[in-house]
Amino acid sequence: MDDLKRALRLALYGATFLLVGCATVRPEDRAILADPVMQYHLDARAHAALDHVHENREGSFGGGSVKGGGCGCN
Amino acid sequence: MTRSSRLQSSRAVLSWVSAGLAVLLLGLPQLASAQIAEVDLRSGVFHEPSAQSHMTVLTPSATITAAPASAVSVTGSYQADIVSGASESVKAGPQLSSFPDIVSAASVTDFRHVASGAVDIQRRHTKLGLQYAYGTELDYKSQSFVVSAGTDFLQRNTEMEISYAKGFDKVCNMAHADGAPPMYRARLDSSVGCFTEADDRSEDDIDMDTFQGVWTQSWTPILTTQLIASASLLHGFLGNPYRGVVVGPSGIAAQEHHPTDRSRLALSMKTKLYIRSLKTATTLSFRGYRDSWEILSHTVGLDMDRHLSSWLRLNAHARYYAQTGAHFWSDDYTGGEPLNGPRGQYWSGDRELSPLKTYSGGTRFVAEWRGRSGGRLLGMFLNFSTSLSADLVKTDLENFTWAGTKPDDTLAGVASFSLTTLF
Numbered sequence: 001m002d003d004l005k006r007a008l009r010l011a012l013y014g015a016t017f018l019l020v021g022c023a024t025v026r027p028e029d030r031a032i033l034a035d036p037v038m039q040y041h042l043d044a045r046a047h048a049a050l051d052h053v054h055e056n057r058e059g060s061f062g063g064g065s066v067k068g069g070g071c072g073c074n
Numbered sequence: 075m076t077r078s079s080r081l082q083s084s085r086a087v088l089s090w091v092s093a094g095l096a097v098l099l100l101g102l103p104q105l106a107s108a109q110i111a112e113v114d115l116r117s118g119v120f121h122e123p124s125a126q127s128h129m130t131v132l133t134p135s136a137t138i139t140a141a142p143a144s145a146v147s148v149t150g151s152y153q154a155d156i157v158s159g160a161s162e163s164v165k166a167g168p169q170l171s172s173f174p175d176i177v178s179a180a181s182v183t184d185f186r187h188v189a190s191g192a193v194d195i196q197r198r199h200t201k202l203g204l205q206y207a208y209g210t211e212l213d214y215k216s217q218s219f220v221v222s223a224g225t226d227f228l229q230r231n232t233e234m235e236i237s238y239a240k241g242f243d244k245v246c247n248m249a250h251a252d253g254a255p256p257m258y259r260a261r262l263d264s265s266v267g268c269f270t271e272a273d274d275r276s277e278d279d280i281d282m283d284t285f286q287g288v289w290t291q292s293w294t295p296i297l298t299t300q301l302i303a304s305a306s307l308l309h310g311f312l313g314n315p316y317r318g319v320v321v322g323p324s325g326i327a328a329q330e331h332h333p334t335d336r337s338r339l340a341l342s343m344k345t346k347l348y349i350r351s352l353k354t355a356t357t358l359s360f361r362g363y364r365d366s367w368e369i370l371s372h373t374v375g376l377d378m379d380r381h382l383s384s385w386l387r388l389n390a391h392a393r394y395y396a397q398t399g400a401h402f403w404s405d406d407y408t409g410g411e412p413l414n415g416p417r418g419q420y421w422s423g424d425r426e427l428s429p430l431k432t433y434s435g436g437t438r439f440v441a442e443w444r445g446r447s448g449g450r451l452l453g454m455f456l457n458f459s460t461s462l463s464a465d466l467v468k469t470d471l472e473n474f475t476w477a478g479t480k481p482d483d484t485l486a487g488v489a490s491f492s493l494t495t496l497f
Contacts, residue, residue, distance in 0.1 A: 024231045029295040032348050036387075037355035037379035040290060040300050040344065043389065046438060046463060046490060049118050049133065053488055054434070057469055059397055059426040060363040060371040062284070062304040062340030 110141040116492035124483035126179060129159030147194045155186035163261065164327050165423025166320035167406020168478030173325055177476040186211040200225045212265040213246040233290040241282035247315045249276040256331040261318040278311035296348040308336040319423040323408045331420050338365040354380040371397035385443055392435040400427040405473045429472040436465030457496035464489045
């Protein structure tokens with residue numbers, strides 16, 4: 001029963017999260033969002049180069065950009 | 075890699091770069107009239123100021139993107155990794171600290187070439203991408219395909235993107251006798267003979283499949299979030315063929331022996347907030363990771379971007395990372411279990427599989443100039459930007475030693491420089 005309640009609570013949180021996502025920022029309010037500093041892919045090549053350094057010194061991978069190839073030892 | 079082969083590789087690369095620049099320069103007038111090309115030239119340098127490794131990696135790259143039609147862009151790029159330094163070829167633990175020179179260092183010099191091409195198609199609310207990359211070096215060849223698709227909706231407040239990458243690589247290895255137990259497999263001593271018909275060399279496959287989904291959401295005029303989920307499957311030779319690990323108290327070493335399968339899961343959450351009082355965009359990110367080798371990790375990052383003037387931008391960033399060790403990792407495979415002994419049938423000398431923490435931070439300056447009202451700078455460029463960055467990376471290895479001695483190559487500096495022009 002507790003598991004069911006927990007699952008329902010999680011589903012409720014998830015649905016709330018998704019519904020809040022339907023709230024929109026109107027086009028006339030997007031001036032700051034349009035600034036390059038608010039873009040996630042800003043300086044993407046520089047980020048990728050630094051990610052490459054980290055990936056070669058750490059044991060984890062992923063959660064950034066999709067990549068293939070490279071050294072299979074990491 | 076021999077000096078003559080390095081020189082030959084360098085000459086080949088110089089020839090290709092020269093030919094590419096010549097084509098580019100000859101094509102400039104046409105490109106300028108069409109206003110359709112971006113050229114990005116950059117180089118990075120990585121250096122460990124360590125007496126032991128003295129590792130230095132140069133990564134020059136050139137990328138050209140052209141838009142032959144309004145919805146289509148085509149990208150071609152070349153990158154090189156020029157590596158020189160030294161790394162430990164045989165790993166031992168503290169139980170063998172009395173053995174002189176049990177941990178040996180071998181010089182490492184290599185020249186990796188990566189060429190890639192991509193096509194992106196973008197309509198009003200959808201985009202499709204296809205990318206292929208080929209990498210080659212003396213002892214490793216890689217190929218990868220990436221396909222991606224994305225769309226935005228709810229007045230561009232919601233963006234979703236999915237992608238899949240397939241990698242199929244080949245790594246050079248010793249030609250071990252059929253059925254030879256891992257304990258009796260010798261490490262690869264050099265890249266001489268790799269990818270030839272040499273009797274003492276073989277090729278091992280590595281397959282990689284990576285799936286990823288990205289959800290980007292604008293919540294308010296100053297707040298956005300991004301959720302990234304990725305999963306990858308690896309199969310094949312997943313160790314370092316050059317590395318040996320001491321597995322017996324007498325000092326006997328065998329080639330590193332890792333499982334042939336690995337699955338990975340990562341979930342990232344990023345929040346970007348514009349702080350009006352500071353006129354700064356701040357990004358806080360968190361990533362959780364787990365894989366089938368029982369490595370658990372988390373990463374926390376902070377990025378701050380600020381316009382210092384109409385043409386100059388500053389980025390400052392910091393990152394903290396911590397991971398547990400792989401379930402089969404041990405600093406010493408010669409003693410008793412479980413503290414200083416084998417943990418199952420595998421052994422590794424890879425510090426990346428040991429418990430560790432990483433601290434890093436740096437800054438990047440980006441200067442960008444645009445022609446006024448669609449005009450051109452110097453009669454040629456629609457846009458010209460340059461960047462300069464510097465980072466420090468410090469790794470804290472909790473258990474990893476060279477026969478009981480803490481490694482001294484745990485600090486690294488990374489610097490990069492770029493020039494990007496739009497014609």
